[in-house]
Amino acid sequence: MSDWGYVIAGWSITAVVIGAYAVWIVLRGRTLSRRVPPEDRRWM
Amino acid sequence: MTAETTAAPTGTSSRGSRLLGVVTLAGLALVVVLAFVATAADTDMGESVRLIYVHVPVVTAAYLGILATTVGSIMFLWKRSEWWDLVAASSAEVSAVFMGLTLVVGMIWGKPTWGVYWVWDARLTSTLVLFLLLLGYQAVRRTSVDPLVRGKRSAIVGLLLLPNVVIVNRSVEWWRSLHQEPTLLRLDPTIEGLQLFTLVLAIAVATLLLGWLVIHRFRLAWLQDQVDRRWLVDAIDERRAEVPA
Numbered sequence: 001m002s003d004w005g006y007v008i009a010g011w012s013i014t015a016v017v018i019g020a021y022a023v024w025i026v027l028r029g030r031t032l033s034r035r036v037p038p039e040d041r042r043w044m
Numbered sequence: 045m046t047a048e049t050t051a052a053p054t055g056t057s058s059r060g061s062r063l064l065g066v067v068t069l070a071g072l073a074l075v076v077v078l079a080f081v082a083t084a085a086d087t088d089m090g091e092s093v094r095l096i097y098v099h100v101p102v103v104t105a106a107y108l109g110i111l112a113t114t115v116g117s118i119m120f121l122w123k124r125s126e127w128w129d130l131v132a133a134s135s136a137e138v139s140a141v142f143m144g145l146t147l148v149v150g151m152i153w154g155k156p157t158w159g160v161y162w163v164w165d166a167r168l169t170s171t172l173v174l175f176l177l178l179l180g181y182q183a184v185r186r187t188s189v190d191p192l193v194r195g196k197r198s199a200i201v202g203l204l205l206l207p208n209v210v211i212v213n214r215s216v217e218w219w220r221s222l223h224q225e226p227t228l229l230r231l232d233p234t235i236e237g238l239q240l241f242t243l244v245l246a247i248a249v250a251t252l253l254l255g256w257l258v259i260h261r262f263r264l265a266w267l268q269d270q271v272d273r274r275w276l277v278d279a280i281d282e283r284r285a286e287v288p289a
Binding site: 001002003004006007009010011013014017018021022025026028029030032033034035036038039040041042043 | 092095098144152266267268271274
């Protein structure tokens with residue numbers, strides 16, 4: 001593999017993992033917030 | 045004040061976190077342009093030097109997350125506050141993600157630089173130990189449903205993290221290591237000009253990304269605790285209702 005191959009692999013894995021983690025947090029938060037009354041989920 | 049601004053949010057986001065997200069995304073776009081287009085290849089490392097703009101920021105963010113876990117752990121042991129427990133837990137989980145990526149990207153960078161993906165050298169091994177400690181922290185949080193017991197156990201593990209960060213950081217000076225010595229944290233940084241600017245910007249953006257993730261993970265953990273608490277209260281009420289008066 002050329003140097004560019006390693007560069008693309010490193011950046012891509014980082015983007016995919018962090019992106020997937022962020023999406024999971026946001027979607028799970030939306031699901032759970034429906035089960036919590038509004039007065040208990042007022043963020044600063 | 046309009047009805048929209050007074051309504052409770054339907055997820056983990058708020059106006060502040062959305063603004064932070066937009067700034068972070070803009071910063072990430074700028075870092076990608078600088079890292080892939082504007083900066084030149086290195087005379088020694090060639091094109092693979094572009095991995096420095098993701099590897100160093102990711103590990104720096106992991107260290108800052110661990111610092112937040114340590115502060116949260118100390119404050120929980122002192123105040124016994126759920127808020128601090130969730131700060132510690134949220135930042136520990138985000139740090140585990142960043143530390144795992146540090147290892148993976150480091151291995152990918154090691155192959156063109158050293159010819160191998162992995163060697164049992166001081167820096168790599170101590171980083172792996174730190175990652176396993178972060179996984180251990182996650183395991184400890186799942187050993188008890190009692191919030192106080194869970195908080196105390198995980199806070200004790202949380203206090204073990206920061207000393208390990210010092211060991212990882214100093215390992216290249218304390219032992220012979222394949223890994224290069226510090227690039228930035230020295231009197232004469234080994235990079236300069238646009239490369240230095242890009243690296244510093246990437247570290248700043250990674251710190252913003254860490255902040256966004258910890259804020260949202262904290263709110264998710266808070267919501268989960270509220271749901272668990274309600275489930276417990278409902279279960280107790282159901283059992284009471286079954287008992288004849």
